[in-house]
Amino acid sequence: MKKYHHRLAFSSALIALAFMSVPSAQADDGKNPTRIVLGYAPGGAMDAFTRIVADGLKKHIDGPILVENKPGASARLALNHVKRQPPDGKTILISSAPLFTVFPYTYKNVGYDADKDVVPVAHLADIPxxxxxxxxxxxxxxxxxxxxxxxxxxxxxxxxxxxxxxxxxxxxxxxxxxxxxxxxxxxxxxxxxxxxxxxxxxxxxxxxxxxxxxxxxxxxxxxxxxSGRKRSTVAPEVPTLAESGAPGFEMASSWYAAFVPAGTPSDVVIKLEKALISVVNSKDVQEKLTKLGVEGTGLSKEELRQQILQQRKVWKPIIDESGFVAE
Known part of the structure; x- marks a missing residue:
């Protein structure tokens, strides 16, 4: 009988330990920092953009918000870091387009699955x-x-x-x-x-x-x-390359978008999506982005997903024909 009680106590302890070790998005008390990660060094356009967005998010998210620069491997280092973080909404990747639209076709071993390791949250800006x-x-x-x-x-x-x-x-x-x-x-x-x-x-x-x-x-x-299909709001007096007789750059504009680790609960993703779109669409942030030379968009995660698929359809045959392989 004592042996049975010892086994029961040991099993209960294991179960309790397991529950203690699992991160919970719902259990967050607002004290844990939200980390926004980007794959470029401080001082560039993406860094400035990310810090503007991070400052705006303070009105929507409890707790401190930290910007973490993890440059290296053409920003792939940052994505690989984010994909390994707990899926609790506390780590956000700000990425440009190539990691999702071009690199899967130019690298023999890109080091991540662009469709499975992270999930889209919101399209934030166009970068003509x-x-x-x-x-x-x-x-x-x-x-x-x-x-x-x-x-x-x-x-x-x-x-x-x-x-x-x-x-x-x-x-x-x-x-x-x-x-x-x-x-x-x-x-x-x-x-x-x-x-x-x-x-x-x-x-x-x-x-x-x-x-x-x-x-x-x-x-x-x-x-x-x-580049792009329409003139930039940042410099509207400048025609598009296409309307000037230089086709090929209609889909070449880059963009900045937010992603979180795969497995993040849908309600957490939706909350972040609404918060980020609200920030980018606010008047003061729009003014800051225009001065930076960036066009704020504030599009949904589904619009972001569709844009990724559309751009892949454009670039894949061109990349295949070129034979280009990234080192």
Whole structure:
């Protein structure tokens, strides 16, 4: 009889220990911090964007909110970190598009499952690209630039910050559609690329509007055209590349969106979705994002999921045809 009681007591202790070790989203008392993780270093456009959103979330979420920068492996390090966190709504990934729309096709071993390791929460912002040139260049429109490229093909280098993303594949699409041969020249960051652009060393460069907006407003560079299907609200006077006769960049704009670890309860996801959309759509945040060169969107998790699928359909055949493999 004593042996039976010992077994019963031991089993009860194990059960109690198991329940103590399981994290619970419902049991949160608001004291645990919410951590917002991004895969880029402090000081960039995504870091500034994330901190604006984090500040706005304080009105919707109890407890401290921390921004954690985990740069490395083209932001894949951050995603791999988030996917291993408890699915309790306390860890949020802010990601750009390539991790979900391009990398699954360019890396032989990307290191995560874009559809199973994390789940979409909300589409937060569009990040339009812009083709820009130094003000001393003879071409003042995209049409002029393409004509110049056809006449001087040996000087057809075009700057971009990273290979293997929508920018590079947009250039490939443009080459095919326009019958030209723009040669991508990769830089380690926007700053050195813009230095060469302003100095006239680089004929043209394409990168996020956010990285170039101040120079454009100061009259140091000229904007020729933006990516996407419609003009950017950040610089509405600049035509799209498509309407300027340079197709291929309709789906090349990047975006920022929020994700949480797979297994996060649906009610927690919905709460975060509503909070994030409310923050991005607020007037003060919209004004801050416009100054940053970012277009706040505030779209649902389902709209985000559909956009990912649409962009994959565009990029996969282009990537397959190019034979590009990321290292």
């Amino acid at each position: 690209l812009v083709l820009s040139v130094g003000t001393q260049q003879p071409y003042k429109t995209t049409k002029d630039y393409l004509e110049w490229v056809r006449k001087t093909p040996k000087d057809s280098g075009i700057g971009l910050v990273t290979l293997g993303g929508p920018t590079q594949f947009g250039i490939m699409s443009l080459n095919k559609a326009a019958g030209i041969d723009l040669i991508p020249t990769a830089y380690k960051g926007a700053a050195p690329m813009l230095t060469d652009e302003i100095g006239g060393v680089l004929p043209a460069g394409i990168d996020a509007v956010a990285s170039k907006l101040e120079l454009y407003k100061a009259g140091r560079i000229r904007f020729l055209g933006v």
